[in-house]
Amino acid sequence: MRAAALQIKESSSDRIFLGFVYLFLTVVLIAVLYPLAYIVSASLSSPAAVSSGRVWLYPVELSFDGYIAVFKNPQVITGYANSLFYTIIGTFISVVLTIMIAYPLSRKTIFGRGPITLFIMFTMLFSGGLIPTYLVVKTFGLIDTRFALLLPSAIWVWQVIISRTFFQSSIPDELAEASQIDGCSDIRFITSIVIPLSKPIIAVIALMYAVGQWNAYFDALIYLKTQSLYPLQLILRSILVLNNASSNVDALEMLKRQQLAELMKYSLIVVASLPVILIYPFVQRYFVQGMLIGSVKG
Numbered sequence: 089m090r091a092a093a094l095q096i097k098e099s100s101s102d103r104i105f106l107g108f109v110y111l112f113l114t115v116v117l118i119a120v121l122y123p124l125a126y127i128v129s130a131s132l133s134s135p136a137a138v139s140s141g142r143v144w145l146y147p148v149e150l151s152f153d154g155y156i157a158v159f160k161n162p163q164v165i166t167g168y169a170n171s172l173f174y175t176i177i178g179t180f181i182s183v184v185l186t187i188m189i190a191y192p193l194s195r196k197t198i199f200g201r202g203p204i205t206l207f208i209m210f211t212m213l214f215s216g217g218l219i220p221t222y223l224v225v226k227t228f229g230l231i232d233t234r235f236a237l238l239l240p241s242a243i244w245v246w247q248v249i250i251s252r253t254f255f256q257s258s259i260p261d262e263l264a265e266a267s268q269i270d271g272c273s274d275i276r277f278i279t280s281i282v283i284p285l286s287k288p289i290i291a292v293i294a295l296m297y298a299v300g301q302w303n304a305y306f307d308a309l310i311y312l313k314t315q316s317l318y319p320l321q322l323i324l325r326s327i328l329v330l331n332n333a334s335s336n337v338d339a340l341e342m343l344k345r346q347q348l349a350e351l352m353k354y355s356l357i358v359v360a361s362l363p364v365i366l367i368y369p370f371v372q373r374y375f376v377q378g379m380l381i382g383s384v385k386g
Contacts, residue, residue, distance in 0.1 A: 131155070131354040135347035138354070154355030157348055158327070164359075166316060167323030172363075174319055175301040178238045182297040183290060185243050190251035191282060196261060205252070212245045218310070225311060236311035237304065237319070244300070247293045254289040255282070299364055324356045 098106075125145060130138050134149035142148050158164055189208070193201045215221075221240060230236040259282055267277045283290070305321035312318060318326070 127354050127357050131351070131358050133351070135351045138351045139347040153348065154351040155359070157352055158324075158355050158359055161323075161327060163315070163318075163323045163326070164320070167318055167320035170317060171302055171320035173234070174237050174304075175298050175363075178242070178301040179294055179297045181238055182242050182244070182247075182301075183294050186247050186251055186293055187278070187283070187286075187290075189243065190248050191255050191259075191278060193248075194252045194255035194259070195264070208245055208248060222310065231311055232313045232317070234317060237301075237307050241300075241304075241307065244297070247296060251286075251289055251293060254286065258285060258289075295368065298367065302364055303360075320360060324360060327352065327356070 122145075126143070129145060129147045130143045131154050132147040132150055132152070133143045134151040135153060137143055137148035192198050193205055195201070216224075225231060225236055225240055230239065263281065264277060267281065272280075303321060305319065305325060308317075308319050308322045312322075
């Protein structure tokens with residue numbers, strides 16, 4: 089009874105405001121979920137149903153023709169393997185380099201950390217552009233190699249900033265001083281203390297790097313020439329182009345190809361998005377915590 093008496097009664101204006109808030113959030117939820125549901129339903133429908141616009145929310149004339157057409161192409165399997173390689177190795181390289189830059193910049197004892205931080209942030213606003221970057225990659229002999237997709241874009245400035253802020257707010261200088269008194273080296277301190285205490289921010293930046301690597305295709309389009317090195321995104325783009333570019337066929341065959349190409353667009357979206365969707369639940373519990381701590385300016 090006492091707890092009920094201490095509750096603050098909401099006024100009619102508060103209830104009206106909350107009603108509008110819930111209504112707005114419901115509209116946003118529908119706007120986000122409906123395209124996803126439509127894409128999955130379209131990918132499981134027949135080509136004729138998709139091209140005629142009969143798919144609305146549920147699959148029409150259940151069919152796996154889109155997925156069969158996608159995986160029938162052996163280049164898709166190769167692209168999947170390449171994208172997994174680029175994502176796993178690229179994410180590992182990026183996370184290691186980010187920590188190597190962000191942690192020293194978070195320590196007050198590092199000489200010149202202010203100018204170095206400003207120099208790094210300067211690259212967020214100004215860059216050399218595509219042609220100078222291409223010339224640098226070519227000079228180092230990385231054209232048409234896997235390293236062309238791993239090294240040039242290995243470090244993102246925003247990830248360095250949030251990692252540095254996390255280290256500043258979560259790893260006190262007294263902890264580093266105490267470890268030095270006990271004879272702990274810098275490398276041992278980072279591997280044994282800093283990294284175990286930094287799981288939230290590592291999970292956040294790893295997810296960001298992984299999603300970026302998985303969805304990247306422009307660097308592969310610029311730097312790669314050998315088709316066996318293409319990531320999945322570039323392979324899927326090539327499949328769509330080849331299916332749309334049909335010539336010297338009769339009208340019925342052209343119609344079938346156009347319908348199949350339209351269906352494949354939705355199947356390709358599901359195929360390309362599935363790995364990221366499966367990975368996210370495992371790092372979601374760290375994501376909010378890492379973003380909130382890393383976003384506080386130090």
